[in-house]
Amino acid sequence: MLSFTLRRLVQSAATLLVMSLLVFAGVYAIGNPVDILINPEADQAEIARATAQLGLDLPLWRQYLVFLQGALGGDLGNSFVAGVPAITLILERLPATLELALLAMLIAIGLGVPLGLVAGLKPESWIGRTIMAGSILGFSLPTFWVGLMLILVFSVQLGWLPTTGRGPTIDLFGIPVSFLSWEGLRHLILPATNLALFKLALLVRLVRSGTREAMLQDYVRYARAKGLAGREVLRVHVLPNILIPVITVAGLEFGSLIAFAVVTETVFAWPGMGKLLIDSIGLLDRPVIVAYLLVTVCLFIFINLVVDLLYAALDPRVRPEGAR
């Protein structure tokens, strides 16, 4: 387990190095952020002064060295636009994104597992078919388009839910969250549903096929032949078997949820890190882009670790020593 984790860490560090190099070279090629940021009255001298202030007058490799030097000391640099450490900006936005992604995952699991079970137990019934049709639909709808339609229907036409934004937050252990107040929850429903939809469809399919396979297994047939009630069979034999892949996929997909939050946050003007990334790309705010990458990579490592631990706890056959 330890060596496995260690390898992951090294791998992620390599990823980060490659990505940061890419970002540096790419942003350098696009242009000078000062051109976008500076006010119209600025003259050539002022543009040059501001460029030097941000250290952007150095050759690219020097800029990268300066960054590496800082990064090794834990300093990713200040945001060009906000003048505060880029990592602070990202961490400020992290709770909003995590809250959104967690709720979306809860929705996906909470609905996906039972629906998948039903569809798996009764694949030929109308309800099973309807669920599967729904999951294909959920699979096919692009996230941003669903978001637009949700706003159009529930906010504009029906007026039930707020259109965008995060609403008021309440501090929970010093972290601002919105699910603790009615207003906050109302703001959370549409974006979380939007984000959940794709994963929901995925889980329905996964659980359905898992259930169908489990029902065909000898031990389940035997248990049923033995006269065990359907519910008991489900609880004792089927559920544990589908739980492992569900947890694995849920864990792995959580990373992609955070990535896809970029889209949902843009549609719903949700003040999370994804929206910050899009804004920062638009303004060529390089330190923030790099900080975003760092934080997401760390998140992924953490999630993978949790999944591995859960996996080991749930399945006695997986021994921690047996690093894959």
Add this chain to the structure above:
Amino acid sequence: MNAGIAARGHAREFAAGFARDHVALAALAVLTLLFAAALAAPWLTPQDPYDLAQLDILDAKLPPGAVAAAGHTYWLGSDDQGRDMWSAILHGLRISLGVGLLSTILALGIGLAVGLISARAGGWVDALIMRVVDLQLSFPSILVALILLALTGQGVDRIIAALVVVQWAYYARTVRGAALVELRREYVDAAICAGYGEARILFRHVLPNVMPPLIVVATVQVAHAIALEATLSFLGLGLPITEPSLGLLIANGYAYLLAGHYWISVFPGIALLLTIMAINLVGDRLRDVLNPRLQ
């Protein structure tokens, strides 16, 4: 192995298996129709939406059924530049399908080659390639594509490149896994004994057995690629506005949705949904037919 046989010798049986599901059959019909429409777009549309000289700003945002100054009818309405939505959707479909297909084929090709080489070479080559693959797969595709496009700029070539970059590793890993299994089979030993060359064994013997499941994956992947392109275009990072794909048309119409000009966004949305859904249904059925355990 079942897959290999089905694809090679038992095409008819396979087709019959596929056709047993009417929904899938209908989806295949829709997909064929969409492809045909996309291919024949220039002959089915009254306007070339890319030729700015054919557009008339005075015809902008006309509702469905309105008659243009030039005489033809905007059956699905017109957009903010006076672009005929029907023409724009068919041409957009062409771009969306083209981008999806081309990027998938390229990624599949690269993935196949890399995967086979990795499996056959083994040793440090294999280890190195697999580390690169891991690195690639440790990041969600949308994030990688998004950053690549932000850095390289807009354009059909750029978006195809970005989609290839985010897809190839997936195929490479799948192919390597399957190839490793195949390489241990007797027929490979037999071929080696018969004195066949490396390339011949890999491409004539191993490849055909690896392909079928891969094609199923690729089918669904085309749908993913189309959706991803649409999403990136929506975020303003994909295609230029003068060559609108379906995703870009939707994004473009978003601004007019609240003002009641629903057709600019809704019709391309329906076309996109139909396309992706048809591909998914066909891909699903393909997999079911090729995976007899679930029959």
Add this chain to the structure above:
Amino acid sequence: MNKKPLITFASCLLALVLHAAPAASAAELRIGLSGEVSSLDPHLLASQPNLTVARHVFESLTDVDPQTRLIPGLAESWRALDPLTWEFRLRRGVKFHDGSEFTAEDAVFSLARPLSIRGSPGGFASYVRAVESATAVDSHTLRVKTKYPYGALPEDINSILIVSKKAAQNAGPEDFDSGRAMVGTGPYRFLRYQRGDRLELARHDQWWGKTPAWDRVTLRVVPADPSRTAALLSGELDAIEHVPSADLKNINKNKKLITIQTTSWRTILLHLDQYRAQPPGVSGADGKALEKNPFMDLRVRRAMSMAIHREAIVSRVMEGLAVPAANIVSPGVFGHNPALKAAPYDPEGARRLLAEAGYPQGFRITLAGPNNRYINDEQILQTIAQLLTRVGVQTRVEAAPMSAFLGRVRKEDTAVSLLGWGSFAADLALRSLIAGPNPEKGYGAWNWGRYANPKVDALMEQALGSTDRGRRETLAREANTLAMNDLAIIPLHHQVVSWAMRANLAYTPRTDEFTFAHHFTPR
């Protein structure tokens, strides 16, 4: 499974729900802003969104009225003692939010602060570039020496907000974001800030100006156009700025809402390459290289201007939210010449002029511009391409995000480019946009086409050098007229800026596009 915790949790939730029911007081105003606010530090970045929120808390020495004309701010009056010295008499009895008194020391400190922030992307330094020194003569008199005779100093220092020396000394941007250094003299004081989302403010009861109608103000940042409209329609916001042009009709139909608009100071224009023999992206109608740069011929520039159907752009693309332009600055702005008229749409005349200039078959150009900066910028580019192509100038559009577009401009990779510009005065706009580029004097930093006309430059220089406002305006107007008649740039339109709000509110629309809570009043 034990169900008790779940029930407890549910009842907790219910209690919270009941507790947190929104209690909007009558004197609260919630405004939706369109621009992303990057920092509360008023000296970090000179962007409109940052200044919009900062101007609720801080004020400047000189102020501008809704028509962009200078009025007294924290300075009651000012005058030029000699061509190199300005004296500002400061308002007495003005209190900072912490109760301390505003003095000339704070002004001296604030004028020096923009240059002292490290790692600032800048902008503000250009407003104090002419300043040699600023000194406090007494507690309420400020004297500013300039390096050269400079008439636009009162305009320039309008952009420098006055912070409290006591609170802002050694303070960085993070201290403003946290509220610690947010001590100003303005009508509102800082309550709470959630970056990227909202700023909450409370009324500063000791403010010297007319008491604002609202005790509490929430400034929400909602850059996505459809979201802003939707939030207004659903009643989440009381007012929004920059009403998306597509939604204007819809809002006007709604009886509970009203819209207010005025011509903005922002002019949308085209720069034409007038310095290279072979501008990039320009070729003959047959695709072969042209012998000479067509844009250097006034007839070609005139033809292109005549081919652009400004009324169609205004009515179809901008939904009426624009005014056809013939000036470098908007109507009412210092140095505007009302006698100039936009070229009428005349495709036949344009073709004739092109033939006369030696291009009977027209030629090919590439039109570059941003797709995320100005109202409907991408649509405008396409429409211009449509119209130019129709008279034979086959136009390809290259729209890109502002970041990538500016990168290309800096690499001199564009020949025809779209730009938007807002300015307090014609001579200031001319200095940046049309004066022959001269880095030493700071002229023509944004003159992408490198148009150069010594007569225009001389007039502009004289205007900027005069501390007498009447004389300065005459000169500025003259320079403006000369440049426009020569089509140094092709003016397209002046944007119209609009606000939408509940029908029981009123707002005096501002040419400079600023949205101020204290200028909203109940009807």
